[in-house]
Amino acid sequence: MNDTPRRGIDELLAIMARLRDPERGCPWDVQQDFASIAPYTIEEAYEVADAIDRGDLDDLREELGDLLLQIVFHAQMAAEQGHFDFDDVAQAISTKMVRRHPHVFGEARYADLAAQKQAWEELKAAERAARGDVHDASTLAGVSHGLPEWKRATKLQQRAATVGFDWPDHRPVLDKLAEEIDEVRAEFDAGADPVRLEDEIGDVLFVVANLARHAGVDFSRALRHANAKFERRFRRMEQLAAAAGGTLAGHDLAAQEALWRRAKREEG
Numbered sequence: 001m002n003d004t005p006r007r008g009i010d011e012l013l014a015i016m017a018r019l020r021d022p023e024r025g026c027p028w029d030v031q032q033d034f035a036s037i038a039p040y041t042i043e044e045a046y047e048v049a050d051a052i053d054r055g056d057l058d059d060l061r062e063e064l065g066d067l068l069l070q071i072v073f074h075a076q077m078a079a080e081q082g083h084f085d086f087d088d089v090a091q092a093i094s095t096k097m098v099r100r101h102p103h104v105f106g107e108a109r110y111a112d113l114a115a116q117k118q119a120w121e122e123l124k125a126a127e128r129a130a131r132g133d134v135h136d137a138s139t140l141a142g143v144s145h146g147l148p149e150w151k152r153a154t155k156l157q158q159r160a161a162t163v164g165f166d167w168p169d170h171r172p173v174l175d176k177l178a179e180e181i182d183e184v185r186a187e188f189d190a191g192a193d194p195v196r197l198e199d200e201i202g203d204v205l206f207v208v209a210n211l212a213r214h215a216g217v218d219f220s221r222a223l224r225h226a227n228a229k230f231e232r233r234f235r236r237m238e239q240l241a242a243a244a245g246g247t248l249a250g251h252d253l254a255a256q257e258a259l260w261r262r263a264k265r266e267e268g
Helices: 004-019 027-031 034-054 057-080 086-100 113-130 149-161 170-189 194-215 219-243 253-266
Strands: none
Touching: 004 027, 004 057, 034 057, 034 219, 057 086, 086 113, 149 194, 149 219, 170 194, 194 219, 219 253
């Protein structure tokens, strides 16, 4: 194996250090901090997922580079403050992966995947205790508040399931979803109080996340696909309206619905 990967990361680290140089760097890069860069980090992670969804490996290579740049950016800022550098980040995750995979790097053996997942959670709990996070002994301890809320909902549900607090399959989840939708309908019928509606719609979304989990469906990916489908069909509606010599806005709702059905039929 050649040393190209190491040369590649060294070059990227040097580029980022230059960009952050107070005298010779880029003014925009110099003025950034962890908080200002965090949204870009999240955005780049979603761009990676989008490239995977589209099966575009050339784009995936580029998007992974963009995501790696975000990690390098954070590490550079931390190094400037004397906290840690990129190598510390890489070493920490390497150590963690070896520690969390004793069945690969040690002598541990698990009967099945369920036992392995249970051991994984126990290892993470031990890590929290070692860090001194003993004030929170809850099964839900350590589920980050920084996650997207749909992801946090799934994580909370997964944690609760480790102690048996879970539905046996998707069927009672569907029943619960119908119940929560009825409660939303009742709130609308009662006057649509904004606070109550927020609460009840939140319950619906939480149950939908649970349904996706029981179905083995990634909530985010399913929603991305739904967004893409809506965008594709809506753009086709605009094309059909333009081909007829008008605009979509010039059609009433019934006519727009007819265009939607036609766009849907064309997809087969």
